[in-house]
Amino acid sequence: MTKKKTLEFLKNKAEESDRLKSAFLANMSHEIRTPLNAISGFAELLCQKAPDDSESISFKKIIMNSSSDLLHLINDILDYSKIEAGQLILNKESFSLNELFAELNLTYFKKNTNSLVKIDFLQTAEPIILTSDKQRIKQIIVNLADNALKFTEQGTIEVGYKTEKGNCILWVKDTGIGIPEDSRELIFERFQQVNKNPTRLYSGTGLGLTICKGLATLLGGKIWYEPNNMGGSIFSISIPYFSTTKNEHLPKNEPLVQTPDWKFKKILVVEDDPLSVKLITKFLTKTGVQIESFSDALSAIHFIQKNDVNLVLMDIRILGEMDGFETTKRIKQIKPHIPVIAQTAFAMDFDREKSVNSGCVDYISKPYSSEILIKTIARYI
């Protein structure tokens, strides 16, 4: 083989391996999320029903908690693989850090069940608008705050932020067990867990900090550790910050106060998994919306040619000649005014991009709660 041919052969091989890796990630995500969506969705419905006996209520809660733990774990494995494969794409937007902290403060007030630990999300009076990936920043803070809760038996956890020379510094400071000096670099490496205490076992995979480091780097910043001089740990991240006070265009994430009345609205659901159709129908029952569902693209397109609907919920991976992206394009050609929301069990970032390019107005990934589904639809209906 000539040198040129060898190089071409190696290049093709590398590209093929890259394609295989993406396909594997996408498939794994889909395969795991689809059943999980049914488990967590139906468990949620069971919990909403009138309580029967206390034991079955506790069983239902276990199903919900375990599926949420499982989902968390899968998301970690996927994020880790995506970072390693260089396939994690950021979604940048402008958002208020103050609002994010207020939201997290409330979540952790409920989440912290240890009365010996006080967790505080410090707020500054100055409004800070960041242009970055909000979900990924939230993921880093949640990861660090969850670790702080896990490794602190009593004392305080402080989560704060400040701006400094073109950067925004966020920190999570705890008064927990701390980290021995010789392990402080190791903890950012994959699968590393440094707890040497044989009397206490901490759950975890050793992926959390590796993911935080990968995300911080992708966001253009860094993460580091310092010991807390009161005992315990301080984890900090810095990300680029450009001062702006314009927050009038920020999307408001308001809680759903009332169930909407959609009695006179109609939604078309394109979905080939019967359990998912059943779940969507159940989730939306209380809104009174009329639902028409099809498991294949051609029937859905045929229906749209003859009928009008207020919104389409499109599964991206429907079986048949046309996938959800192609079907969306066709629907938008026929009735451009109908908003299409993509829903998928693929949690891959390029799906979001592809959905938008095909004409979808929004995107939800399975598993989702009834609240997320209703809130997302409410934005467009």
Ligand code: ADP
């Ligand atoms: P996991 O928590 O799933 O084991 P992480 O990557 O989040 O994985 O953390 C790696 C290790 O770093 C933990 O197992 C623990 O030994 C140590 N660690 C992380 N955060 C803290 C903390 N706040 N206090 C003490 N040790 C910590």
